[in-house]
Amino acid sequence: MNRTDTVGSGRSFRVPGRLVPAVLGGFLLVYFAFPFLSFLSRTGTANVAARLSTPEAQAAIRNSLLTAPVSTAVATVFGVPLAYLLARASFVGKRLVEGIVVLPLVLPPVVGGAMLLTAVGRFTPVGRVAAAAGVPLTGSLLGVVLAQTFVAAPFVVITARAGFGSVDERLEQASRSLGYGPLATFWNVSLPLARGAILAGITLTFARAIGEFGATMMVAYNPRTIPTRIWIDFISGGIDTVVPLALALLAITLAVITAVQRFGRIPTVVDG
């Protein structure tokens, strides 16, 4: 509808009643913002350019920029169709499928890494065959991709599912009745209308993938990505040595999120 449906815009009116939540929530906001600002103020003291041009840093950046987009692409290609099915179809075992999708999300990353090792590690049947074929699944860039995909893919599935769910099914029915089959309807109607949510999901997946640490440490301690490099540098050199790489990782993450915001919705879309 319109104006008559917008109820209760007298926000300022109720501020007294909102003092308590504002004070409580404010603590959390400060706790989120303070480290961020401390970190940014610290960057002035570190020699960022010099640190980032070392061969180790360069390799880590290259590895991260290679693996995270691949993981994100894999998660998107397989995750968006799954999200559509979960939003539209009802089938036996749907609850189980939903459980499996959430599993990597609630799983501690190191446990996820341990699981991957038991599945595709060097001494498992799968891992042995792959290593023999010259494509080792652990301790390789492929291993990094496997770890990142496992941990990050649920984000695009869950977010895209919410996006498809908020598209009125009647819009798809109208398309069918106008002469389009299910796939054409998906491309013409469902996908463009859920675009914002899907982009948000892809962004979250990318952010999670490029920042992945726990599972990567288990599955592919080598070759180093930015997060694992940060850890190595930290134990050898302390906090000041890692600020430049952390800054680079932060910059990449924020750049992607900002770029996606330009075209789609903000990634707060996890909340449907």
Place this chain on the structure above:
Amino acid sequence: MNRTDTVGSGRSFRVPGRLVPAVLGGFLLVYFAFPFLSFLSRTGTANVAARLSTPEAQAAIRNSLLTAPVSTAVATVFGVPLAYLLARASFVGKRLVEGIVVLPLVLPPVVGGAMLLTAVGRFTPVGRVAAAAGVPLTGSLLGVVLAQTFVAAPFVVITARAGFGSVDERLEQASRSLGYGPLATFWNVSLPLARGAILAGITLTFARAIGEFGATMMVAYNPRTIPTRIWIDFISGGIDTVVPLALALLAITLAVITAVQRFGRIPTVVDG
């Protein structure tokens, strides 16, 4: 409404058109499920009980069971009011606040850890004062709590926000008009009606907190929690030595999720 509004239940009818997404999505499901099953089948070969009764394992379990509930409680107490404000109030700078809330979610955990070190580390003003007072903020259980809260709190905020958002504001207005102030209305109406989403958010936060690895490694490498212990055991003893602790962590996570499912909604509620 009712029956007349349920449109399109002829699901089985369209299965052919759903073959493509089913096949694509199936790959991802297998990729999620296969490591999980491999891991469970591996547990038979490891001496779980013996491994879990070592003093190191006991200490790690104790530390995790101490810190994760505290982090979750802190995130809930401060996060739920913040979520309510974000769902109901409109104010200048709301976009900024939303950005701050999402920040720890998209931030790589090691970068989050580095940020916390620049904020409350041993050589920062805050950290120095705290350490002098006998409550060191890093390398302590308090440090673990700080790391877990920073990384995990966004989940309860975002999920609870979606829950409050789906409560019709008119239900709150009716309560006000029936004589209840804003706080009483929050307790009587908003909180019970958003209960499912809030519980789901708390669960996700707990899962994320107890599995936290990256930020903890930076802020509090000692004392060990289960995830950091798993890492230590892994580099010293390989995959077989970590299966018992990983299993324990998995069990704790799944137990909490199952318990919450009993009372509330499943945590797929991240999708609003």
Place this chain on the structure above:
Amino acid sequence: MTNETGESRVRLAIDALSHRYGDELAVDDVSFGIEAGELVALVGPSGCGKTTVVQSIAGHVRPTAGRIALHGEDVTGVPPEDRGVSIVFQRSTLYPHMTVGENVAYGLDARGVAPARREALVSKHLELVALDDQREARPTELSGGQRRRAELARALAPSPDVLLLDEPLSALDRTLRIRLREEIARIQRETGVTTLFVTHDQEDAMALADRLVVMNEGRIVGRGRPRDLYESPPTPFVASFLGRANTFSATVLKSNPLTVRRGDETVEIRGVKADVSDDSTVTCHVHPEDLSVRPAESRATNPSIRGTVAHVADVGRRYDVTVRIGSGEDLVAEQVSSPPAVDDDVAVAFPGDRLHLFDRDEGRRVPLSAV
């Protein structure tokens, strides 16, 4: 009028359709047909199963049992895109990422219509609904009424065999609804498209349709021309649903001339005989506009019932006079002028041939005839 007269003229035939959701039987053995060019209204209260019937015809629901035929050909298992059935829903389904013109062209693209012809068809249908100057607009820029008309254009552009209108007016204000109703009537006359109009609003249905199919609780409870159904309702449900609930119960004393007893009052309906056995209990229905209220003492030729005025509502163009004729039994009389005062003792009179009698137990209409 019925589909028995000429099998070839029947465009759409629904045959013994039933549908179950879980344990609940939403549609129970529904059969009806629509001839080419006809506008039939499927009408009934919310939840009576009419939307399930429409969804089955469109192919979005596969019915548990029964058959849907288009042009005499069974299409029950045919997917929606191959049926040639267009549908307009209650809520707008215009695609927000396309212009109005692109929306109207959407169904034509699916059929591979050549660009020049497509443009011509889009223009023609936008003109039909008077939206030619909104071709480049986005659906969000349109008003509620314009959106409805754009949907009609989109549904009609591919020349569907059957047009389904599923509560297209229900979300609109009364003023807009009446205007759009007239628009739909005009468009249907001009295009001659075979139309099934589904609504819970009896007024919309009667104003638009050549024929009504009335549903209640999953079954068809009446069918026919609006006037025939209104003047000779087959069941008390149809009488109340198409008019307004206005009933009293009575016992038949004599069937010729029909004489009934209510409490201590005997009412003789002169010139009318009923095909009913004596002493049976009947439900009597009279439409409010057939009732007139007079002072209690006046005695006229028309049969009447005594009562007390409980309430008078001034509705502007008329007065609705509620007369209490017994404990819990009220009759509403629509009176154009000079209403009585509350608590007046009055007689509610009605022409004998405007009374509808229903068997109390089975709800069937009791045939009445002039003596």
Place this chain on the structure above:
Amino acid sequence: MTNETGESRVRLAIDALSHRYGDELAVDDVSFGIEAGELVALVGPSGCGKTTVVQSIAGHVRPTAGRIALHGEDVTGVPPEDRGVSIVFQRSTLYPHMTVGENVAYGLDARGVAPARREALVSKHLELVALDDQREARPTELSGGQRRRAELARALAPSPDVLLLDEPLSALDRTLRIRLREEIARIQRETGVTTLFVTHDQEDAMALADRLVVMNEGRIVGRGRPRDLYESPPTPFVASFLGRANTFSATVLKSNPLTVRRGDETVEIRGVKADVSDDSTVTCHVHPEDLSVRPAESRATNPSIRGTVAHVADVGRRYDVTVRIGSGEDLVAEQVSSPPAVDDDVAVAFPGDRLHLFDRDEGRRVPLSAV
């Protein structure tokens, strides 16, 4: 009737209320009052600003300008919980986590009513809405009509000074709506609660209200008793909104007796003179039920306009005859029997005193009087 007569009787007074959403003026200088025990309907099309007025009265919106007074006391800055104003919305706001009885008791608990008295009040109000046997039910177990009644009971239980009903019937089917409308009328009579009934449905408003306040585009465009507004609409908008749009334009030739010209036709309305200057262009409105359609050749005493029958809709209880009287100008006549055929040349006649004339430019009513 107006709030000037006795200041002390005015329960609720809205004074120069305006509200802006961003740049948009949703409510523009609205003032009206309601006396104790009155039922006033605030009526207007969707988006006319009436919901903003209601929200301001309830205290959920703080108006940009203006004053709300209850019992003569300014409450504009008072929070909702301290106003004693109950509200029922279009969609159910029953609390799903409480039983029906707990819902009704909710407002009593806020006022610290003693348990025994609370139970008595809950029982009394559940009886009032005939839901005594649903006290332990959950709102989800109720039907749509029962839910509405439970909300009424909840709103009435704390004995509010003013009851606001914000489109309480709009989501319901027509049959249920009419039934609930009568229920609301009865409950209001029995409780005597001062009520503001907000609706976009003119039929609901006119059936229920003692007095109407008509809004359009944020402003009040008419106020008065339903019958007065219907019989002497102050603007063309009120005439069309309360009745049905049925207008034609004409030029005044002579003001006494009123004589107008449309195209090549001159219509003299005998016995009526108008307070209007010659040669001014006017918009004429006639309610459809005041029009009658006759063969073109017949000449009677009533003034008439020539035209051609464009469409005849059989609405069951009457025929709606659409007569084209010029390019793009149609008149609808409601005819009870013997409708003409389509394409017949006819004369549309009306009693001279049923014509409403409006100044074309300013939209103001032109006063007519008997000669």
